[in-house]
Amino acid sequence: MIALLTLGLYPSSGGPSKSIRAFADALDARVISWVDPAERAREPLVWGDTLEVTGSTRPLLKQLQVPAAGTAEAEALIARARLVSVHAFWRWHIPWVHRVCRRYGVPYWYVPHGSLDPFVMQGHDAVVKHAFLAGAGRAFLHDAAAVICSTPREAEKARPLVGHDRAEVLHWPLEPGDFAPRDPARRAAMRARLGIPESAPVFLYLGRLSPMKRPLETIAAFGQADVPEAHLVVTGNDFGITAEDCRSVAAQEGLGGRVHVTGPAYGGDKAALLDAADVYVSLSHRENFNYTAAEALAAGLALILSPGNDLAPDLGDLPGVTHLADDAPATAAAAMTQAAQGPPGLAPGANVRAGWAARHLAPDMFATRLRAAAERHASHAAPGGAL
Numbered sequence: 107m108i109a110l111l112t113l114g115l116y117p118s119s120g121g122p123s124k125s126i127r128a129f130a131d132a133l134d135a136r137v138i139s140w141v142d143p144a145e146r147a148r149e150p151l152v153w154g155d156t157l158e159v160t161g162s163t164r165p166l167l168k169q170l171q172v173p174a175a176g177t178a179e180a181e182a183l184i185a186r187a188r189l190v191s192v193h194a195f196w197r198w199h200i201p202w203v204h205r206v207c208r209r210y211g212v213p214y215w216y217v218p219h220g221s222l223d224p225f226v227m228q229g230h231d232a233v234v235k236h237a238f239l240a241g242a243g244r245a246f247l248h249d250a251a252a253v254i255c256s257t258p259r260e261a262e263k264a265r266p267l268v269g270h271d272r273a274e275v276l277h278w279p280l281e282p283g284d285f286a287p288r289d290p291a292r293r294a295a296m297r298a299r300l301g302i303p304e305s306a307p308v309f310l311y312l313g314r315l316s317p318m319k320r321p322l323e324t325i326a327a328f329g330q331a332d333v334p335e336a337h338l339v340v341t342g343n344d345f346g347i348t349a350e351d352c353r354s355v356a357a358q359e360g361l362g363g364r365v366h367v368t369g370p371a372y373g374g375d376k377a378a379l380l381d382a383a384d385v386y387v388s389l390s391h392r393e394n395f396n397y398t399a400a401e402a403l404a405a406g407l408a409l410i411l412s413p414g415n416d417l418a419p420d421l422g423d424l425p426g427v428t429h430l431a432d433d434a435p436a437t438a439a440a441a442m443t444q445a446a447q448g449p450p451g452l453a454p455g456a457n458v459r460a461g462w463a464a465r466h467l468a469p470d471m472f473a474t475r476l477r478a479a480a481e482r483h484a485s486h487a488a489p490g491g492a493l
Contacts, residue, residue: 108133108480109184111203112193114141114158116149117372118343120314121397122219123152125256125278126193129217132473133480135191138180140199157183159199181206189484190214192250195221196235201242204249213483215252220394222253222264225318225414239267251483256395259416274479277420278395279472284404285464288381296382300339300366307336307446310383310407312376312398313390314345320389320412321347322355323435327389329359330439333446336364338387341379343370380405384452385445389430389438390414404463406456410441424462425455 110130115123130137130153137156146158159176184190184206192203192214207214220226227235244267247253253273255261261273297304311324321340328338338361340352349367356365371379386402392414393399399417402409408426411418412433421427428441445453 107187108135108189108191108484109138109187110135110191110193111138111140111180111184111199113197113199114139114145115152116145117152118149118314118345118370119152121278121395122193124281124397125219125395126217127152128279128469128472129191129193129476132469132476133191136183136187138183140197177202184212185210187212189251189480191217191254191480193217193219195243196226196238200246204242204246208249213251214249215254215479215483216247216250217254218260218264218394219256220260220392222267223260223392223394224263225392252479254479257416257420259419260394263416276472276475276479277417277466278397278400279469280397280400280404280463280467282469283377284401285460285468286377288405289378290381292378293381296378300337300368300382301363302337302339302366302382303335305335305450307333307385307450308383309336309338309385309387309410309442309445310379310402311338311340311342311387312371312379312402313342313388313396315340315342315347315349315352316345317347318391319393320391321352324387324389324438325352325355325361325365326359327435327438328365328442329356329361330435331442331446332439333442336442336446338365339379339383340365340367341369341371341376376401380407383407384450385410385442387438387442388412388415389433391433393417400463400467403459404467406452406460408445408453409459410438410445412438420466421462424459426453426459 112126137153139151139156140159143160157180159180190207190212247268253264253268255264255273255275256278258275261275264273302308311321313319315321349369352367385408387410388396388399389412394416396415396417410428412430418429430437430441
């Protein structure tokens with residue numbers, strides 16, 4: 107049996123909820139969710155079956171993610187496991203699972219989901235993170251059997267913290283429905299719903315409205331671009347930036363009805379937005395994989411990607427993929443201007459882009475490679491003996 111330990115994951119969690127679920131499905135893992143009671147009350151977990159470890163409700167202990175209930179059952183489950191797949195960092199489940207795995211001799215690997223990127227060591231909590239890393243975090247990383255990364259660039263960023271070369275790379279998988287052919291009727295219906303002419307070039311921002319992902323800067327760059335006939339669709343849930351913030355910036359830029367802020371979209375609505383768009387734009391400071399970029403690639407869209415997109419180097423010189431040299435608004439605006447040239451519809455090479463996604467991001471291939479890795483690392487120690 108393989109156990110998977112993660113924080114509480116919700117529909118609004120974005121990419122991590124998809125990739126961690128892919129791990130659980132591929133490994134047929136027993137999931138342990140370390141949950142925040144307040145978050146749990148607001149939104150249901152994405153898991154249908156999970157063992158919950160409930161965090162403390164006391165302010166300081168809650169911040170540290172110290173458990174209040176559920177650890178005894180979780181410890182008993184881990185004691186029987188052949189391998190533990192540990193996800194997310196900078197929380198108290200890390201020293202807890204490290205201690206439990208050492209006690210029972212159970213090997214574990216760690217999946218960073220971007221948490222070892224130098225970017226996350228900045229900001230108001232940098233001192234706390236450095237202290238965590240100097241103690242419990244570094245010991246946990248030292249004893250990990252492997253560190254599973256989604257791109258070679260993410261692995262390179264992780265290596266200075268891992269200590270020795272145990273980083274392995276597996277591109278996260280898309281879902282089977284992400285490879286479905288584009289639907290012209292759905293494209294027309296979504297454009298009509300948004301009030302966008304069929305002939306207009308459409309740029310798409312798709313993801314949480316987070317400062318890290320830079321939705322406001324995306325709107326500003328669109329305003330600077332020489333694309334008077336184009337439209338920008340901004341889709342995602344509030345996450346430090348609100349939909350109203352986006353509408354306000356669009357109004358300040360004088361973009362009127364050419365910026366459409368939709369709120370979050372899932373399932374069929376998200377697929378329809380991908381059908382309606384021509385160019386996907388990500389100006390993020392940091393993306394260790396970027397699921398929405400991968401989904402746009404599978405849909406055949408052209409892509410404009412910032413230097414912070416770790417998947418970008420893997421795409422090489424695919425037609426219709428623009429690699430921005432820097433984060434300057436003028437650079438993004440120039441790329442948008444260039445992308446809006448030419449006849450209506452997708453840029454040439456749509457089938458090539460979709461083909462790359464089908465070859466590299468297929469769920470069956472991911473599952474096969476992940477299971478093989480699990481078999482290798484599960485054999486490093488037997489339950490009941492010290493690491």
